[in-house]
Amino acid sequence: MSRHGRARRWSLVVALVAVLASLPAVVGALPADDADVAAADLRDAVLASDGVGFSGYAVSAGGLALPVGDQLPAVADLLSDRTALRVWWRGPAEHRVDVVSAAGETGVHVDAGGSWTWEYESATATRTAPAALTLPAPPDLVPATLGRRLLSEAADEELSRIGARRVAGRDALGLRLVPAAPAASVARVDVWADAGTGLPLAVEVVAEDASVPALDTRFLDVDLAVPPAEVVAFTPPADARVRTGQDAEGLLREAGRRLAPVPLPGELAGLPRRTLAGAPEAVGLYGSGVTLLAVAPIPARLASAIRSTLAAAPDAVRDERGTRVAAGPLGLMLVDAPGAGTYVLTGTVTLDALADAAQTLTGGPS
Template identity: 65%
Template sequence: MAALVGVLVSLPALAGLLPASDASVSAPDLRAAVLASDTVGFSGFAESAGGLDLPVTDQLTSVADLFSDRTRMRVWWRGPIDHRVDVISAGGETGVHRDLMGSWAWEYERATATRTLNSALALPRPPDLLPSTLGRRLLSEATVAEVSRIGALRVAGRDALGLRLTPTEPASSVGRVDIWVDADTGLPLKVEVFGKGAALPALETRFLDFDPSAPDPSTTAFVAPPAAAIRGAPVTDVALEAGRRIRPVPLPPELAGLPRRVLTGVPPGIGLFGRGVTLLAVVPLPSRLAAGLRDALVQSPDAVVDEAGVRVSAGPVALMLLDPPGHGPYVLTGTVTLDALADAAAQLPELGGTP
């Protein structure tokens, strides 16, 4: 009897130990296959788990939950502008249906369908945490020198080829990103993001079920149910709203050794620096927004409070709020080290740096 129970319990673990077939694909070729995979149709079930306990204000709790909780997602993908991602919970579901002009978000427990039009700037949403989407995003600006092969693994019952991204910027707080890519389709099946020196991933997302065939269009389409409340997204979202209210500040072309980049659609007051998985955002905040954020930051047991401001990190994500006397407050955040944040703060023009 005990032997029977032992066999039954160990079956799933034994299935996971099945060896994966590797293929002689170079790292740059595998990266290219990943970047070309956004038009590959598939469906599946994915789960992401994050350990990033971001200290945030009330407006951003959904983003914080996304990176600190376990998120279970069903996905039907026909392409970048035709897909559906349902986040399922024990008692409900929130589905995002993407189409040409934007997306519908369906919330069962509120019986609400919210229409959001396409925007250049948006807060992270569950579809961004799909292994396929996240893997492509993280590899999009990786150089040949930053990627290497790391063998193969069985993921969701399929052979997945390993690709490791090791950022070369000294300011980066990301130690490495391991991406496991479906050998047949080039779709990332599993992504692990490790902080510098960390043995466990700060963020992990993987497919548990994967079907490499395109779903029917009727599955991804959305028609609001008759009894649903229909809403439009309020002024796109909180990031754009903040963008309108921030003061324009001339930011330098480089901070903490990271060059400034220009992105279309981003409010002019927001500065984005860096490349690939090493990014730093600088935002001059309105005082009212800063007060709430400061309260949240100082409550973190790991917060560093000094004359430079308040700094805190959650895994590889660092966040700093500084409020120089006589000037408005700034928030600096990104996947950089706390030292890099302090360096960047000292280079801001209102703190004596050169614009």
């Protein structure tokens, strides 16, 4: 065979590889159509999108190493791992979110009377009553749900437009939220919403002084058609173990009963006090939007568990104002107020803001 023919054959191979290797980059570089929509109008469209039916596949990547020890492994995993989600959304009270893993899945089916949680690995179906306040769960990471939640209290002056990009093959308009409160530990929240319906397709939360998002959740596939009711509904299989889930409302009532209300200031770290439906009265909540601070008086036993977790955290800040630790934008601090017991302070505020709040609570100069 000639040297010429050999070169021609190999150049064909090289050309084939070059075309195939460049395809993803070419598809990724497809320009997105921007629309002349004001930031406040886009926020309103996002907040009104909870009735938009859709189904899709989303991936959430969290980088938060929560200092929760072994007490809340599910929450810690949710915010620190890569989670693949399948979503079928007919409305706020009728949807299904499956967490898909290589060898199994956990599905949450929400209906008007509560939710079913199906765990394949243990063949368990758990029925849970609706509650005003619950621990973070996989459905909270769906870009559409998270985007609406994070923008729900955003003021007009905190918002700006950041162009458009392609998300899940659709044109998505960018909206940036930069919290105005000086205490904020969230540097910015970028929400990319579907140009036609306002449905958030991707959300990135970036902490102060961070270069990569603390939480990044986005649709890889989305279909804006209302999914059939039978896909969302759930009937436990005949051989499944059926359980009743934790009564979150009862737990909150019990917490409210055990925690004696203590006088808390009307403002902490520059954030005004607020109320939240379902929260026990003894827990003080401050701030708004994505800048929130919670103060809770806690029993001595729980305090010592948190103290040892804080002591074990390698990147904890320790000084005369106390020990505090940050996981991305989330801060945690334990404060001993002389004569008033122990408080846990946590929220999306900076470590300095936590220390300021602690000094106010202990009566020192802030």
